Amino acid sequence: MRSMLQASGVALLVGLCSTSIAFAAAGVATGDTSKKRIALTDGFSSNSWEQSAWNAWKAVASRAVKDGVIGEQKIITGNDDPAQQITQMQNLILEGYDAIVVDAASPTALNGTIKEACDAGIVVVIYDSLATEPCAIKVNVDYKDYGVQETHYMAQALGEKGNFLEIRGVAGSEVDIDISAGINETLKQYPNMHKVGTVYGNWDGTIAQRQVATVLPTLPQIDGVLTQGGDGYGSLQAFKAAGRKIPTIIMGNRQDELAVWKEMRDKDGYKTFSISSAPGMSTIAFWTAQQILAGKKVPNTFYVPLLAIRENTLDSWLAATPVGTAASPQYTLKDTVELIDDNLAGVKPKDLPQPKLPQ
Amino acid sequence: MPLAIRRLVAQPSFYATAGAVLVWLVIVAHSHGVGGGAVISGALNYSVFFALVGVGQMLVMASGAGNIDLSIPANITLAAYLSSGQMQGANAGMAAGFAIGLLSGVIIGLANALLILALRIPPMVATLASGLVIESFCFAYSRVSVAKPAPLLVSFTTQRLAGIPLVVIAAIVASAAVIAVLKRSLFGRHIFACGQNMTAAWLAGVNVRRTRVFAYVACSTFAALAGILFAGFTGGPSLNMGSEFLLSSIAVVVIGGTNVAGGQASVVGTWSASIFLFLLLTMLNVFQVDPGLKNVITGALIIAVLALGKANRPQAQ
Structure with a gap:
């Protein structure tokens, strides 16, 4: 009797352990990242897409700092100049950042510096304009x-x-x-x-x-x-x-494109469609970096769905997009983790059609 | 060869003009005559901005070797933002918009002249630096202001009179005024004197400083004007709207026959070169030339025009 209880006790414990291990692979990783520092280096100079990406990052990352999820965040922007971005990245490595998120000004020029960062134990996540260095995690769009x-x-x-x-x-x-x-x-x-x-x-x-x-x-x-x-x-x-x-x-997702579409639609019933990659993917890259630091397993390349705006959603997107920027959702931690898990499981990501519009 | 033809060929602007005509003929031949007139109208409509900027750059370059204005792209952008920001999409604000845009051009020109003449910073470096500073102003301004050009300005840049865009007619009148100033006025003489030999000009009593200041102010005012008009043409300012103007402003001046070493200038050549470059782009697009090859062909044709025109350019000391 006692041995049976013991055996079932052990079985229960093993069962609990395996479910909890499985849980860490999928779902939100809960490792402590409150002292970690994450930086963004964007090699491109300001166009409305990039500006929206920075605004999204700033909103999400500074809230994360305020909530104590991470210790510090920084944005460094470039000038379409790979050489400048290399220098900026090397400074970040020297300053001891734990994770660096990159929008690469060149697919190949930054590879050496990215490898340096990986070798120094820094988590590197690349989004939008990808580099080809294998050690970095890539947030891709189809x-x-x-x-x-x-x-x-x-x-x-x-x-x-x-x-x-x-x-x-x-x-x-x-x-x-x-x-x-x-x-x-x-x-x-x-x-x-x-x-x-x-x-x-x-x-x-x-x-x-x-x-x-x-x-x-x-x-x-x-x-x-x-x-x-x-x-x-x-x-x-x-x-x-x-x-x-x-x-x-x-149309793409720039505010001027959406505004002129609305104008022509209201005047003569003009019909079209907008598709784009969401600048808010900078926030996906942010949460990915944070999750890796917290212990989550993430595939080397994973895909973010495209942002499609149709007739019936034009007005709400336009209302949420300030002049001079591009339409973009901000992604939460939950959205990002679901996206990563879908990619890990080989499932086509749930079409994130309208993630929460920025408030 | 009869004297008239020899004189025509000896003009500094001849090869740029010949190039433009030749390229146009090639385009028309390819499309079997379809849209020949529309190609010219379109070319004029788009080239006018480059021609205006080119005329300004031409004045600066004519005033002496090493004189150049690299702050033009930022200047264009700032004038576009300030004027459109003033107009806010209403005709009532148009005059004020023009005023503030042109004023910004004048101030930039004076600032450039200060850096170059008072602080003795080489023009290339000085204007590059001032360009960067102006760019930051543009960046800051773009975030705080809604900038839309007045509807009247927009239609001015696209409406045509007998097939020629209104903005082109106005620009031609302005350029004719520049030709008159260069050929007939004291200022014109002074610019060429400075360009040909600054020491000799100074010894001859020319106020070299004042002449150079005027050249830089004229250049930046033309650039500002182009910026205001270009914003109307493209439906509104954008942060990188000036980027194509940097190298093209120099290219149209040189291809048009103006001497880089200073002392001689050609307004007609600047216009022809602007049209030539646009038609060149048209030809390459119409022929669906591979993008890699496009740059090679453009470079080769520019070199050809410059090499052929070498004989026409006096060698300044």
Whole structure:
């Protein structure tokens, strides 16, 4: 009898232990990070996407410091200059930060410094513009899906036929290649949709306007414009300046793009779709760093869903997006952990369609 | 060759103009005549901003070797933000918007002149530094203010009269005024004198300091004007709207036939070069040239224009 009790006692204990071990792999890690210091180094200079990313980080990270979840946070911003970012990162390593979150100004130039940080025991998490160094955790976006989603929308909006223009990003970047690949693959399903021109807008409205203007005079009627974000407003201006009928332009998440969409919708029922990568993923990177410091196991690369804004959600997103910034949710610890766990389990992440709008 | 043709070819602006015409013909040939007029209208509409900035940079470069203004991009952005911030999307604020934008240009020009003439900082470094400071102002301003250009300004930059955009007509008038000043006025003589030999000019009684100050103020005022208009054209200011103007302002001046060493300038050439560069971009886009190849071809054609035009440029000492 006693041995049976003992045996069942041991079994119960073993059972409890294994469930608690399993619990640490999934779910929120609760290690103590209250003295830990996390820094963000962003290699890019200010455009509205980056500004939104910094604002999101500041809101979430400083609240975490205030709540005692971490000890200290810092943001350092750059100037599209890899050399400068390398120096900034090396300073952070010397200052003894426990985790460094990076938006890399170059996919390869920072690898040496990132490896140095990893070797020094620092947790490195990269988001948005990724570097290729294997030791860092990468918060990724499925850019191919970006191209796929916008092309499907365009097909449905244009009745699967028509001429359209493709505006690409910075030539040679992985993001540009992936989005364009997604577009081209999806187009094969719609043989009556014709791409009549391609220009490189560098994800920038002013450049996009200029580039689109060069090709417009010699092109036939354009029914749609497939974009990569940051270029919607500029391409609209180009069509207006040329006196052409405004086509269906896929918008990104910049406030000016959303505002002009609303304006045109209210005036003549203009219909379009917005898809983008959320600048708020800086907060996902933040929580990921904190969780790793707290003991959670995180996959080396994991994916964040894209932010899609449709007709019925345009107004609420616009209301939550200040002028000069980009639409973005701020992600909480719970959201981030759910995302990581879905990725760990190999499950397609729950479409986080409308995470809490920033208050 | 008859004298008239020889004189035409000897103009500093000839090769830039010839280049622009040639590229236009290539585009029109490729599209079988479709949109030829629209290509010119579009080219004028977009080049006008680069031409205005180029004319300003041209005045600075003509006033002597080593003179250059690298604060132009930041200047453009600040003027755009200040003027649009004043207009706040209403026609009533337009005059005040122009005033404040142009005033900021004048102040920047005076500040640059102070750094260069009083503190003896080399122009390249001085204007680079002032550009960085101005950029920070832009950054700060952009966060606190709603900046939208007046609707009247927006339509001014896009409406056309007989196919030519209104803003282009106004800019041509301004440029004609600059040509008149350079050719007919004392100031024009003084600028070229400074550019050709500053010591000789000073010995001859030219107020070299004042001339150079005027050159820098004129340059930054033109840049500010371009910034105000460009904000109207693009629907509003943005923090990196000036970035393309830095190198293009120098490129259009040099390709247009102005001597980098100073002492001679060509307004017509600056305009032709602006149009040439835009048409070049058009041609490469219309032909769907691979992006890597685009830069190679652009560089090669610019070198060709400069090499051919070498004979036309007097070698200043």
